[in-house]
Amino acid sequence: MTHRFDPTSLREYDIRGIVGKTLGPADADAIGRGFATLLRRAGGTRVAVGRDGRASSPALEAALVEGLAACGIDVVRVGLGPTPMLYYAEATLEVDGGIQITGSHNPAEYNGFKMVFQHRPFFGDDIQTLGTMAAEGDWDIADAPGTVTDADIEDDYVGRLMAGYAGGAYRIGWDAGNGASGPVIEKLVKLLPGEHHLLFTDVDGNFPNHHPDPTEEKNLADLKALVAEKQLDFGLAFDGDGDRIGAIDGQGRVIWGDQLLSILAEPVLKEHPGATIIADVKASQALYDRIAQLGGEPLMWKTGHSLIKTKMKETGAPLAGEMSGHIFFAHDYYGFDDAQYAAVRLIRAVHMIGKSMTQLRSDMPAMVNTPEMRFQVDESRKFAVIDEVLDRLEAEGADVNRTDGARVNTADGWWLLRASNTQDVLVARAEARDQAGLDRLMAMIDAQLAASRLERGPQAGH
Incomplete structure (x- = not known):
């Protein structure tokens, strides 16, 4: 056979x-x-x-x-x-x-x-x-x-999520997106203090309300409406299988994966001064700066949950995260990516820092950045293009980090071009302090693509 x-x-x-x-x-x-x-x-x-x-x-x-x-x-x-x-x-x-x-x-x-x-x-x-x-x-x-x-094991799992919980009582909106997390979240909020409003916790594999990917802002529309209508403190959202988290503050502003990590890192670094905190190459420079400011050791690593988990074991990092909303706690937990646990730790972090989620979001440095841009490229070319880009950048003497593709630092900020490990796409992202700087960074990406006979075509889906 x-x-x-x-x-x-x-x-x-x-x-x-x-x-x-x-x-x-x-x-x-x-x-x-x-x-x-x-x-x-x-x-x-x-x-x-x-x-x-x-x-x-x-x-x-x-x-x-x-x-x-x-x-x-x-x-x-x-x-x-x-x-x-x-x-x-x-x-x-x-x-x-x-x-x-x-x-x-x-x-x-x-x-x-x-x-x-x-x-x-x-x-x-x-x-x-x-x-x-x-x-x-x-x-x-x-x-x-x-x-x-x-x-x-559902009750045991929910009990483990709550073990050692020491957070305040908040008014929170939860959107399970009809994904597999729904029943767990229903049980979890019964144990949490505060007031909880739930959306779409019935499991439905056709996802009738919206697609369960909290990294796409359009999928957070229902949660934003709920938080605004009930004037809640913040809102939490989950992907289809509960390993990625999304969040919004009381004003409906998205708190992206790297921003969540900067909040979650603060109590961890209080308990473990100088610890390594890992984030992927798509994360904001503001996050790496914040980890260093909190006395931690920021480590930039390759995108991909398996790669991050492996690096955590190697470095003994208590916490890691990805732009895509995968958050990994080895501190008081098992080191795997768990959006339900990340939610509990986020509530606890807000309480321990002593500011509202909205204030924490407002305190973050204002950066202008692109979403993750993905465009189709032939599978046989995707890694070759990145090699060509790296060779040209090296020849120009650019400030390049080669951890995963090319992440280039300039006076304006940084831009990234990497090949997806899972699809025939190139992924690009850029971040600057203002729009003019971002435009200059995007022009650099376009010039590199053009030099490899490519252009930033229509956005490829996930």
């Missing part, structure tokens, strides 16, 4: 595709067999499996579980919930790995798999290995299949 995956589905950080076109139950079965075989060869015996609220998730779960059991692995199904609840299961139950079936923040027709192998992220070459094993039928089918049991 062999299996061939659609090559577009085996991505850098996870496996993802369009159900019925590039992903289906046969893929789920093959993932189960490959993962189980690798785990047994490494001495493992049990895997936790969770799923999000998409219509296709139960069928993919059934096939995945069948594949895992066929190769002799015992499966613990934790059921419907956010991805961090599966990560929590993997960290706390007696299991050797975990797999969440989720399309993350993609549209409803997508689904996929996020994996943890013996408490470390399973990504990059690991995922390619599953493809090779399937093509060769390199699976260890067991004489006796593994057992399948169910574990209800």
